[in-house]
Amino acid sequence: MTDQAPIVIVGTGLSGYSLVREFRKLDKDTPIVMVTADDGVSYSKPMLSTGFTKAKDAQGLAQADTDAMAEQLGVEVRTYTTVTGIDADNHELVLGDQRLGYRKLVLAWGADVIRLNLAGDAVDRVHSINDLMDYRAFRQALEGGKRVAIMGAGLIGCEFANDLRNGGYDVDVIAPDAAVMPSLLPEPAASAVQHELTELGVRFHLGTVVDRVDHEAGGVRLMLANGEALQADLVISAVGLRPRTELAKAAGIDTGRGIKVNRALETSAADVYALGDCAEVDGQVLLYVLPLMACARALAKTLAGERTDVRYGTMPIMIKTPCCPTAVCPPPVGADGSWQVERDDSNVKALFTSPTGEVLGFAITGRFALEKQTLAREIPPIHQ
Ligand code: FAD
Known part of the structure; x- marks a missing residue:
């Protein structure tokens, strides 16, 4: 490894681009190379299931092309480039028959469809x-x-x-x-x-x-x-997603349901981090945008020199079924409690309540979906 080597980020999805955006607020100069198997076009993945409603095709959902992203963020983006291995001992990424040295490596390579x-x-x-x-x-x-x-x-x-x-x-x-x-x-x-x-x-x-x-x-x-x-x-x-772990596992990095990282987003290998759909953060695999944004903010600080733990807060999920607006904040896995349900037709307010009356989660539909912000304030954050 050399100190001249760039920070290398694998993946130009929301995790990769959000991380660079956050990092550039703190550090304008450190060289960054982004590597992606796809075309590197910036888009918001949740919008893929709104294309017909919003009358937008793939072109309409694209937010910025790769050259624009590279210029805006001051990075090099290598498109259609598939990572085939990680040589963690030598701080090198394997790209087929080529190698790319890194000072820090961030895995933001998402999940595979089942x-x-x-x-x-x-x-x-x-x-x-x-x-x-x-x-x-x-x-x-x-x-x-x-x-x-x-x-x-x-x-x-x-x-x-x-x-x-x-x-x-x-x-x-x-x-x-x-x-x-x-x-x-x-x-x-x-x-x-x-x-x-x-x-x-x-x-x-x-x-x-x-x-x-x-x-x-x-x-x-x-x-x-x-x-x-x-x-x-x-x-x-649409039968499910599985975090991409194989290449990390083959490199000797600890994996579980995702690539295991602590709250500082550090994997078990020195100078290798993970966030987004591929990561199991402090035991949790959350394939949603709010968690990855929180991780991007924390990891940007760490990469800029201030080691920072991610704090998740409360993270409600909006389900984009406009025929029945729905928001959900699942209770913690294994939490003690039961659902209390108020219902009139398709308007449902279900609160997951602990034996002491504390609201630990909710699922609300129809007109109750408007109460999302108020209810979210009642729920204890994932990380206190
Ligand atoms: P990805 O966007 O999958 O990016 C992975 C990147 O890694 C890509 O650039 C890929 O090319 C690259 N890559 C992968 N393997 C390699 C390799 N070997 N070498 C090089 N590059 C590689 N979440 C919400 O919170 N709210 C929603 O409403 C919501 N709606 C959704 C709707 C749909 C239809 C879908 C599919 C998901 C939705 N999600 C939603 C989930 C959310 O979009 C994802 O959690 C998030 O976009 C994941 O981003 P990511 O950057 O981690 O992964």
Whole structure:
């Protein structure tokens, strides 16, 4: 390692670019090289599930091209460059047959989509949408089509269902659970969202899975495990994400569900840090924007010389189902308590309350969603 080597950041998603923005507020001069497997275009990933509602295609969702980002942030951005290994002992990143030395290395390389092993001859019509390039390919493939089947009824599946209905598409959602967003919402809030999406025209097929996808004249046919057959032009797979850990693990860096870091975002290897969708921060894997922004602010200070722990605060999640506005602040995993529910039609206010009456989490839909800020102030922050 040399002191002349740059800080190297892998990934130009929200984590990578937010970190550099924060760092440049503190240090205008230290050389930074950003390496990304994609085109490096800056965009806000949460907006991918609002394209039809906002009448924006991939081009419309792009915020700045790579050259503009490089100039604005005073960095070099290496696009379409895939990291293939980390040589932590020598402070070098492996890029195929090339090497890139670093003084500090930041892993902001996100999460991989989980791909199902589907039978059938039309898996080429199954799209996962986890970045702007995926979204561009999906919109191109959808041209002329009217029917979309979505595998998965989590946050992303439900948001795409609402957005595609707003765009005038026929939408079927297939998922194995009995309710939508089972890991995020208590049942009354989930059923409110499902009810409003159904009113909007989304057809749900819950408690079953897609077994195979085959071409048929004019589209594809999906065979479900419950014996149902569905027709569609295209399929979205939204069955989950898995933090990218393999290369870190191969380099001897501690991994769990994500790349393990402490609250200073330090991995087990000297001068190697991680944040965003790839990171397990102090035992928590949170694939959302607010946590990564908090990490970017803390890590920027550390990289600028003031070692800083991240503080998470309270972080409500807005679910972008405009047919049923929904906000959720999940209680801590394993917290002692129960849900207290107030409900009128699709307006649900569910408060997760401890045995001593303290509100530890909430899920609110419909008109109650307006209470998000007030309720968020009542919830104890994740880090006191
Ligand atoms: P990514 O954006 O995935 O960036 C990873 C980067 O690493 C990319 O540049 C990639 O090319 C690069 N990379 C990966 N592997 C390599 C390699 N080997 N070599 C070089 N480069 C590599 N969160 C919210 O809080 N609210 C929301 O409403 C919300 N809505 C969402 C809607 C959708 C449709 C999706 C998909 C996600 C949503 N999220 C939401 C989650 C949020 O967008 C993510 O948590 C966040 O964008 C992750 O950013 P990241 O920079 O960590 O990862």
